[in-house]
Amino acid sequence: MALKRVLIVGAGLIGGSMGLALSRRMPHLEVDAVEQNAVYREQAGRLGAFARVWHALESAPSDYDLAVLAVPVDAAVQMLPRVRGKATRVMDVCSVKRPIVQAMDRVLTGSRGVPSHPMAGKAQAGPLAAEESLFEKRPWLFLETHRPPEEVLHLVERVGARTVWVPDAEAHDRRMAEVSHGIHLASQCAILAAESAPDALAEMAGPAFWDVTRLASSPSEFWIQTLAANRDHVISWLRRFEAAAQAFRATLEREDEAELNMLLDEARRRRKRAEAARNTE
Amino acid sequence: MALKRVLIVGAGLIGGSMGLALSRRMPHLEVDAVEQNAVYREQAGRLGAFARVWHALESAPSDYDLAVLAVPVDAAVQMLPRVRGKATRVMDVCSVKRPIVQAMDRVLTGSRGVPSHPMAGKAQAGPLAAEESLFEKRPWLFLETHRPPEEVLHLVERVGARTVWVPDAEAHDRRMAEVSHGIHLASQCAILAAESAPDALAEMAGPAFWDVTRLASSPSEFWIQTLAANRDHVISWLRRFEAAAQAFRATLEREDEAELNMLLDEARRRRKRAEAARNTE
Structure with a gap:
């Protein structure tokens, strides 16, 4: 009808x-x-x-x-x-x-x-x-x-x-944490991790810094409500995100270049596969 | 001469x-x-x-x-x-x-x-x-x-x-961890934190995802050597990065919107200050 x-x-x-x-x-x-x-x-x-x-x-x-x-x-x-x-x-x-x-x-x-x-x-x-x-x-x-x-x-x-x-709703919200809600927090964490003054960062920053921290300038209101509404999935995503950072740190602390190489390769493989799926759309 | x-x-x-x-x-x-x-x-x-x-x-x-x-x-x-x-x-x-x-x-x-x-x-x-x-x-x-x-x-x-x-060399290497070496790892962590298949991510991903995970496709050799050479500063940066992610997670676990708002505001303030310094160059 x-x-x-x-x-x-x-x-x-x-x-x-x-x-x-x-x-x-x-x-x-x-x-x-x-x-x-x-x-x-x-x-x-x-x-x-x-x-x-x-x-x-x-x-x-x-x-x-x-x-x-x-x-x-x-x-x-x-x-x-x-x-x-x-x-x-x-x-x-x-x-x-x-x-x-x-x-x-x-x-x-x-x-x-x-x-x-x-x-x-x-x-x-x-x-x-x-x-x-x-x-x-x-x-x-x-x-x-x-x-x-x-x-x-x-x-x-x-x-x-x-x-x-x-x-279903679960899959939707989990994937949104992965492609959007968590990604915004990753951007914010990347600028919060700096100790140097923002002016000193700006002097040395290249495209990598500007792209990855771009989302940190988003207005808070929308994000507070969105993160709260998708709380469980964002919390799970943050745990996995922290684990990834800890894994990188452990390889550097142990000077384990083979393991570091494996982590970098795995990240690259995933990104390349996502890019390939994007290009065939 | x-x-x-x-x-x-x-x-x-x-x-x-x-x-x-x-x-x-x-x-x-x-x-x-x-x-x-x-x-x-x-x-x-x-x-x-x-x-x-x-x-x-x-x-x-x-x-x-x-x-x-x-x-x-x-x-x-x-x-x-x-x-x-x-x-x-x-x-x-x-x-x-x-x-x-x-x-x-x-x-x-x-x-x-x-x-x-x-x-x-x-x-x-x-x-x-x-x-x-x-x-x-x-x-x-x-x-x-x-x-x-x-x-x-x-x-x-x-x-x-x-x-x-x-x-001095210390300040240089610390800032490089903040604007480049750590930023690359942040990008890698953002894609490693996803559980969904890369194809499913690509279907729902917008500019936020593509920008923040872009550096994950970098070749490993250069990064293994660079991260190893700047090991101490990258390790310190990763600790602060993990702490920022944990702080976000804690506000969500406690449903503390005031504290979440403070973290988002602090990240935005730093990014805006960096942008302002960049524009006056």
Whole structure:
């Protein structure tokens, strides 16, 4: 059954970009939004993406085919019981899946809940940063445990994203710790390990330093919430990360060049295999 | 006293690039090289940079004004007693300073030894990769404990590098652990911490993952020697790196968002300060 009416809850970067992409590429669709922040609401209204922008979920009607929770994961979990009366299906776009999947399984019956995760973003936030092409060629992750109906897959295809299947919420969150959440902490640890003043580092730093520490300049708020939401997997990742650093240290302390060589080779082998998989996409 | 005759020991990427830059930009200078590897020697001979390319140090005459050791740090330390008879001054260009400074202080009298470190390089090795402009705008590090004579500073200026002063070999090696040697290990640890198959990572990875793990694909030989040569500082750096990871893990285990926020803020503050220092150069 084709979607006719969509409600985007949260008209920030992701919600605003979805509004732009859907309204321009699926013009038969009626797309509304809910935005509680007055400044964002006014900006979202001027995007030309939404038929109506409600100031609160309670004001919106209850006959949407799909509601999209485009808010941080804590807010998404909190809003779920109030969103379920507004739409036939509820999709989220959060970067951590276990909390929202647990809430969906509890609050929504049958296949009404559609957990998903578009791997798209940019440094700026808010509706003014929204772009119709934000999802173009980017992976949009779905869980094999919660396969969405055809009309949702069609919608994702129309905004230009690539559908990628992940076994379940656990696998999703573990891999996110590996490709994103842990990686951000690695970048932060790399700059926290320096004793020298940042000015002295800058004087001698080359591309290696600037690339690896780049993520340390990310804003904290998003990361505090994301790391907390994916706490268990990030903790496990950090243990393995610490073990890798200890293994390198042990080879240097023992002057064991053969073992050092094995560690360097193993890291290179993994990186090369990831590169090869990336290139065949 | 102006330099007239220079001997470059090792005509690889760095030695070959110095030969090109010196012969083209200081045409009054006579530049010779020593290269033991037959293939490299033949390639170096065709660069048009060197008046003569000797196959062994022993064959070269003993009246050079400056010999430049452009070989790995272990080889530089080993060759020093044999090079000292060939030139008035001996400069090295190794990326770790303590072993070579200790050897220079032991083997060379007065200010004959000039430890230095041009921060330039590229992925390819050998004379065929040499470029006249390799040192253009790149830092060329000298130690305040071993200030080179004017004519050496002039030479570095003519090849296009920026002279940067570091207090001593200890400070140099500690900072190199912080901006390069440790950073490479951080990149390797970030990919070794993943349990998922590299293909699964590639499917979900964004720029954060690719940037931070990029250095894991570096060839091992150079790193084994460099890490061994800067062992003490890399070990200390790894201890602080492990402590930073443990601190992040502890805040997540205790669900201490205030402390997590402090760590993220401290990392961001350092990175921003380094960026500001970089931009004012």
